[in-house]
Amino acid sequence: MLDPIFILEAVVNGILLGGVLALLALGLNLIFGVIDIVWIAYVDLVTLCMYGVYFLVSLYGWPLWLAGLAGIGIGALLGVLVHLLIITPILSSPPVNQLLATGGLLFFIQSVATLLWSTDHRSVRVSLPTLEVGGIFISFTRLLAFVLAILAMIALYLFLTRTYTGTAIRAVSQDREAITLMGARPQRLYLVTSAVGGAMAGVAGALLIIQYAVHPYFGSAFGPLTFMICVLGGLGNMVGTFAAAFIMAQVISVGGVLVSTEMGYVIAFVIFIVLMFVRPGGIFARRA
Amino acid sequence: MSAARLLGAVGLVVLALVPLLPLGPAQEYIWHVIIQIFLWSFVGNAWSLMGRFGLVSLGHGAFLGVGAYAMVLLWNFFGMTPWLGTPLAVLLTVAFALVVAYPCSRFQVVGHYFGLVTLAVGEVIRLLIVAERDWTGGSLGVSLKAGGTASDWRTLQFADKRVFYYVGLAAWLFGLWVWWRVDRSMARSAMEAIGEDETAAASVGIRVARFKMAITALSAALTALGGALLALYLAYANPDTMAGIGVSLRIVFAVVLGGMYSLLGPFVGTALTIALSEYLRIYFGIKLIGIAETIYGLLLIVFIIFLPAGIYGSIAQAVRRRLSRPSGGLPVRA
Amino acid sequence: MLELQQVTAGYGAFTALWDVSLRVAQGEAVAVVGPNGAGKTTLLRAISGLIAPRAGRIALEGAELAGRPAYEIVAHGIAHVPEGRRLFPRLTVGENLKMGAFLPRARAHFRESLDRVYELFPVLAERQAQRAGSLSGGEQQMLAVGRALMSRPKLILLDEPSMGLAPVMVLRLFGLISRVREVGVTILIVEQNVRQVLKLVDRAYLLEVGRIKIEGRAADLAEQDFIRQAYVGL
Numbered sequence: 001m002l003d004p005i006f007i008l009e010a011v012v013n014g015i016l017l018g019g020v021l022a023l024l025a026l027g028l029n030l031i032f033g034v035i036d037i038v039w040i041a042y043v044d045l046v047t048l049c050m051y052g053v054y055f056l057v058s059l060y061g062w063p064l065w066l067a068g069l070a071g072i073g074i075g076a077l078l079g080v081l082v083h084l085l086i087i088t089p090i091l092s093s094p095p096v097n098q099l100l101a102t103g104g105l106l107f108f109i110q111s112v113a114t115l116l117w118s119t120d121h122r123s124v125r126v127s128l129p130t131l132e133v134g135g136i137f138i139s140f141t142r143l144l145a146f147v148l149a150i151l152a153m154i155a156l157y158l159f160l161t162r163t164y165t166g167t168a169i170r171a172v173s174q175d176r177e178a179i180t181l182m183g184a185r186p187q188r189l190y191l192v193t194s195a196v197g198g199a200m201a202g203v204a205g206a207l208l209i210i211q212y213a214v215h216p217y218f219g220s221a222f223g224p225l226t227f228m229i230c231v232l233g234g235l236g237n238m239v240g241t242f243a244a245a246f247i248m249a250q251v252i253s254v255g256g257v258l259v260s261t262e263m264g265y266v267i268a269f270v271i272f273i274v275l276m277f278v279r280p281g282g283i284f285a286r287r288a
Numbered sequence: 289m290s291a292a293r294l295l296g297a298v299g300l301v302v303l304a305l306v307p308l309l310p311l312g313p314a315q316e317y318i319w320h321v322i323i324q325i326f327l328w329s330f331v332g333n334a335w336s337l338m339g340r341f342g343l344v345s346l347g348h349g350a351f352l353g354v355g356a357y358a359m360v361l362l363w364n365f366f367g368m369t370p371w372l373g374t375p376l377a378v379l380l381t382v383a384f385a386l387v388v389a390y391p392c393s394r395f396q397v398v399g400h401y402f403g404l405v406t407l408a409v410g411e412v413i414r415l416l417i418v419a420e421r422d423w424t425g426g427s428l429g430v431s432l433k434a435g436g437t438a439s440d441w442r443t444l445q446f447a448d449k450r451v452f453y454y455v456g457l458a459a460w461l462f463g464l465w466v467w468w469r470v471d472r473s474m475a476r477s478a479m480e481a482i483g484e485d486e487t488a489a490a491s492v493g494i495r496v497a498r499f500k501m502a503i504t505a506l507s508a509a510l511t512a513l514g515g516a517l518l519a520l521y522l523a524y525a526n527p528d529t530m531a532g533i534g535v536s537l538r539i540v541f542a543v544v545l546g547g548m549y550s551l552l553g554p555f556v557g558t559a560l561t562i563a564l565s566e567y568l569r570i571y572f573g574i575k576l577i578g579i580a581e582t583i584y585g586l587l588l589i590v591f592i593i594f595l596p597a598g599i600y601g602s603i604a605q606a607v608r609r610r611l612s613r614p615s616g617g618l619p620v621r622a
Numbered sequence: 623m624l625e626l627q628q629v630t631a632g633y634g635a636f637t638a639l640w641d642v643s644l645r646v647a648q649g650e651a652v653a654v655v656g657p658n659g660a661g662k663t664t665l666l667r668a669i670s671g672l673i674a675p676r677a678g679r680i681a682l683e684g685a686e687l688a689g690r691p692a693y694e695i696v697a698h699g700i701a702h703v704p705e706g707r708r709l710f711p712r713l714t715v716g717e718n719l720k721m722g723a724f725l726p727r728a729r730a731h732f733r734e735s736l737d738r739v740y741e742l743f744p745v746l747a748e749r750q751a752q753r754a755g756s757l758s759g760g761e762q763q764m765l766a767v768g769r770a771l772m773s774r775p776k777l778i779l780l781d782e783p784s785m786g787l788a789p790v791m792v793l794r795l796f797g798l799i800s801r802v803r804e805v806g807v808t809i810l811i812v813e814q815n816v817r818q819v820l821k822l823v824d825r826a827y828l829l830e831v832g833r834i835k836i837e838g839r840a841a842d843l844a845e846q847d848f849i850r851q852a853y854v855g856l
Contacts, residue, residue: 038400040346040407089593095399096344100544101592103346103403107537108585114578164720164729171710171721178708180692181670181701182773183725216578220533224411227404235401262419269412276391276405 006257009136014253015246016138019146020207022245023153024222025229026238027200030156033236034173034193037087037098041106042201043226044219045082048109049075049205051117051214057124064124068206072199079198083191106219113216121213145207152203153242159196169193173236225252225265228272248272303457307450319449321566325559326456327518330463332543332554334510337470338503339540340549341479346403346536347410348511353417353531354381355512356519357424364433365423374516378509385508386501393500398486407533414532429526432519452521459517460555463510467551470506479503538581541588547601556600623648623808624669624700624777629678629688631668638664640832642678646777651800651809653819653840656829662812663705665829666779669810670702671695682777697725701775705782707766711755715746715765718754722772731774739768742801760791767802778802780811784818796822820844 028042039045052074056067082105090101128140160166172179172189179186212218229248233241248268256264303322311318335348358377362368368376388409392402417424424430470476478499481489490496519525529535538561546557565580572579595602624646631639638661646652654662667673669680671692680688687695692702701722710718719739723732740747743764749757754765763783770778780799784792796818803809813819820826820840828836836843 032400038404040403086589086593093592093596094342095403096339096342096548097592097596099344099346099400099403100540101589103537103540104585104588104592106533106585107541107581107588110534111578111581111585115576115582118577164724167713167717167720168724171713171717174710174712175708177672178704178710179721179724180672181696181704181708182721182723182769183693183696183728184721185693220411223533224408228408231401231404231408260419262415265415266412266419269408272408273388273391276397 005135007254009138010253010257011250012136012138013142014250016142016146017253018246018249019149020204020211021225021229021249022242023149023200023204023207024226025233025241025245026153026156027197027204028226029230029233029236029238029241030200031193031197032230033238034169035083035087035091035190037091038102038227038235039082039105039197040099040102040223041082041109041219042197043223044106044109045075045078045198046201046205046208046222047113047214047216047218048078049202050209050218051113051122053206053209054122054124054214058122064126064210068203071206071209072202075202075205076195076199079194079196079201080191082198083194087190087194088187106223110216110219117216119215119217121215123213124209126210139211141210145211148207149203152200156196156200165189165192169196225268228269232272232275300461304454307453316449319453321562323449323453323456323521325555325562326453326460327514327521328539328542328562329555329558330456330460330517331511331514332539332546332558333460333463333467333551334507334514335539336543336548336554337467337507337510339543341482341503342398343500343504344399344403344540345406345507346533346540347406347408347413348507348539349410349531349533349536350406350413351381351385351508351511352515352518352535352539353413353525353527354384355515356525356530357417357430358512359516360430360432360519360525361423364430370516370520374513374520377516378512381512382505382509385504389501389504390497393497393504407536410536411532414527417527417531424527427527429524429529432523432525455517456521459514463514464551464555466506466510470503471551475499475503534581538584541584543598544588544596545591545598547598547604549597550601550604553598553600557598560599623683624810625679625681626669627679627681629665629668629675629680631664631673631675631678633664633673637676638832639668639675642829642832642834644827644834644837646808646810648776648808649803649806650825651803651811651823653823653826654810654812654829655814655816655819655826658814659831660829661832662829663781664832666702666704666781666810666812669695670700670779672702696773696775697727699774699776700779701770701773701777702779703766703770703781703783705785707762709754709762709766709769712753714751714753715757716750718765718769719746719772722769723774725773728773732772735772735774738805739771742771742798742805743768759786760788760795763787763791763795764798767799771802771807775807777808777810780809780813782812782814784813784815792818817844 024043024046028039031042032038049071053067053071056062056070057064062070086101086105090098126141128144131138131140131143160170168179168184169189169192172184172186176186179189225248229244230241232248233244251268251271252264255267259267306322307319331348331352335345338345355377358380359370359373362373362376363370388405391397392405397405418426478489481492482496482499486496515530518530542557542561543554544557545560546555547553561584564583568580591598597605626642626644629639629642630637642665644654654665656662664673668675669687671687671690671694674689678688679686682698682700685698687698710721713721719736723729723735728735745761746765746768749761754762757765767778767780767783783795783799787795792815799809799811800822809823811819811823820843823840826838826840826843827834
């Protein structure tokens with residue numbers, strides 16, 4: 001029916017997509033794993049970083065790599081602001097309130113973006129070649145984004161395992177009270193975590209703006225997908241999330257080629273619901 | 289108690305009389321706004337049936353959308369009158385809700401997990417509507433096919449808006465009644481126990497999964513009905529105004545603003561948000577699209593932090609506290 | 623060195639400690655024993671700052687500690703090995719010890735402290751890269767004590783270290799605790815295992831329903847009545 005070469009291409013594109021999705025999901029999951037709050041507005045923070053990179057490049061003529069770095073900085077700053085202004089006051093509120101607060105932030109970001117920048121789609125023109133490997137066409141941009149995403153995740157891994165602060169962040173997610181007996185302040189660790197999570201959003205933003213156009217509702221496009229990945233992988237489970245990202249990316253990519261783009265998402269969702277029936281804690285359920 | 293009852297009765301009479309009062313050239317517009325308030329408060333009350341028990345759904349747009357679109361499509365493509373199409377749409381929505389609620393209820397998907405799952409559900413329904421554009425008209429939406437005359441009993445289209453005013457009023461009152469019945473039922477105590485500690489509730493013999501699914505089904509059914517009514521009133525459905533994160537959050541916001549745990553909270557919140565929306569639209573025209581939502585988002589955050597019981601809820605709490613002198617009083621819902 | 627004067631503390635509406643006064647001199651090993659629910663854990667939590675006392679004074683070498691947050695109290699030189707160990711289960715042995723030395727002044731002597739801990743507890747050196755959650759009960763207890771030592775404390779609070787351990791392990795553990803004492807750390811230990819702990823310490827207090835009932839030298843107290851009281855509270 002369909003030339004197998006297209007399916008192979010979809011698989012490869014799925015892997016490339018998976019890299020960026022994993023980056024998104026890991027940032028969100030890091031914050032949830034440590035602070036125990038889901039930032040519903042996480043992908044909207046990514047959107048803001050995308051806008052940031054876009055404007056730096058198109059309005060101020062910055063070179064892309066520099067704008068990308070600035071995007072990471074913007075992300076980290078946003079992470080800190082969100083934590084200080086919104087999360088800290090509601091740390092001990094019931095989950096209902098926490099969800100609604102970050103939901104309100106989502107609302108706010110999307111509408112401010114509409115207000116300031118209208119619903120126009122904006123993208124950063126990157127003139128990079130398309131590679132051909134064995135009959136499959138791979139966009140070099142996508143490949144580059146994939147590689148950088150992997151590097152970012154490796155950096156995160158090293159941070160969490162090799163540095164003092166990183167290890168302390170892992171510790172506070174395992175026993176918040178015990179870490180205070182060692183002289184650490186959970187609040188400070190949360191702040192660092194928020195900054196790191198925000199920085200990852202910044203990386204994701206920089207990598208996404210070169211592949212997709214940004215518009216105020218970009219968060220609604222990628223958000224639900226990111227959440228599904230986190231739930232599938234297990235909230236708080238980094239390895240599971242990483243794997244789930246690639247699985248979902250494959251479903252979307254191959255499904256998108258076999259049926260249609262939107263249906264690719266719908267199929268992914270159906271699979272998500274089915275998996276919820278089968279393994280409700282997430283595919284790699286481990287967290288209590 | 290009777291002071292409140294009296295006030296309520298007076299309010300009801302006033303509302304019932306509005307369409308009969310001469311309100312000047314803008315009266316059609318005023319009715320239009322009030323109808324919207326009725327229907328959206330109805331939806332808000334439906335949402336709060338779940339929200340007040342900790343089942344915070346951020347995807348109620350899904351139920352709204354399925355209810356609305358199912359009814360419209362049944363008429364447009366199969367000629368099924370909305371008198372039949374609406375109940376069918378409601379049933380369809382309930383079935384869908386149960387499919388999603390089952391794994392959530394049986395496996396303790398609560399709090400953050402639940403919020404995320406519902407968010408995904410809401411968006412996927414919207415995507416599905418957009419994807420099936422041959423049937424649904426995609427992002428452009430779909431209009432209820434005209435029956436031929438301006439007033440058509442088959443499709444509940446009426447030349448006189450006032451008929452729909454009373455339909456809306458009836459629906460809203462019905463929703464309040466359902467809410468009130470749930471509030472007074474065993475289900476309420478059970479759900480509150482579940483909300484506090486599922487395992488403990490289960491160990492006392494409460495059929496946790498059943499209750500959660502029942503409440504979800506009820507909430508979904510009412511929301512679907514609201515969606516169908518809205519589609520009938522506007523004779524139009526659109527994936528962005530009837531499904532997706534945007535509308536889901538707007539519903540939630542209105543309820544939180546007014547007060548999630550009180551009967552009239554959703555009404556107060558919806559009235560305020562719609563009034564604000566209309567005011568901003570008149571004042572700013574199309575110059576500042578998104579200003580209303582910006583304010584909503586900000587207010588939602590502010591309210592959650594400082595006034596989680598909402599406007600009406602906080603006032604009601606304060607009044608209650610004033611009236612019942614300290615006698616080791618019952619804990620008031622915060 | 624450590625002085626508590628009329629400390630009252632509890633949780634919410636419930637008061638667990640009433641007017642508790644006790645003293646620990648530098649270099650001493652002191653035990654607080656008593657039946658379940660006596661308030662022993664609350665006592666240690668109040669000292670280490672996990673809960674704030676409602677009344678009374680807690681002072682370490684003159685510095686007022688009552689009501690200060692836990693991370694500050696650690697900096698003053700008190701290390702708390704909590705009930706149930708409270709290790710970080712998914713971190714390795716080495717990482718747990720690293721966390722113990724979180725304080726800047728502890729980090730400065732990290733290598734020294736680490737060597738000392740591995741010398742006291744060689745089995746920890748062997749299992750450096752192993753996840754803490756997969757250790758045996760006795761090894762976990764050793765890790766918990768070692769982790770506390772990493773902050774170079776003047777005073778260690780031990781909350782029921784023998785809990786859940788086989789008798790042979792308990793003997794070994796207490797032996798190791800006396801070695802800890804030898805390197806100059808003052809010890810305040812809360813225990814249910816009265817007989818064993820009295821062999822370890824200089825003095826002991828009996829805590830019953832939140833109040834100090836008896837105080838004395840361990841040798842004097844190591845007789846039937848006291849021990850029976852401590853277990854059963856009669």
